[in-house]
Amino acid sequence: MNYLSLFEQMGRGTLDPKESAAAGITASEFSKFDVDKDGTLDKAEYWALVRARFKVADRDHDGTVSTQELATSEGGALLAVLQ
Numbered sequence: 001m002n003y004l005s006l007f008e009q010m011g012r013g014t015l016d017p018k019e020s021a022a023a024g025i026t027a028s029e030f031s032k033f034d035v036d037k038d039g040t041l042d043k044a045e046y047w048a049l050v051r052a053r054f055k056v057a058d059r060d061h062d063g064t065v066s067t068q069e070l071a072t073s074e075g076g077a078l079l080a081v082l083q
């Protein structure tokens with residue numbers, strides 16, 4: 001799945017669990033970020049998840065994710081929801 005195809009699906013407004021799994025979102029993450037528990041991730045819920053992964057990947061907390069930070073497993077997890 002690439003960045004564009006994920007957003008084509010988001011054009012519909014939501015991601016269901018199957019689409020989320022394809023984007024590397026685990027079942028426990030899905031239920032954590034599905035705040036309204038409607039069984040889908042809407043754009044706000046999805047971006048909350050992306051921001052959470054960004055924060056974890058930004059190990060030195062400088063507000064950016066460097067090439068070195070992207071090379072970590074946390075960086076890989078961030079890329080997984082953006083590709």
Ligand SMILES: [Ca+2]
Binds near residue numbers: 038
């Ligand atoms: Ca939801």
Ligand SMILES: [Ca+2]
Binds near residue numbers: 057061062063064069
């Ligand atoms: Ca950083």
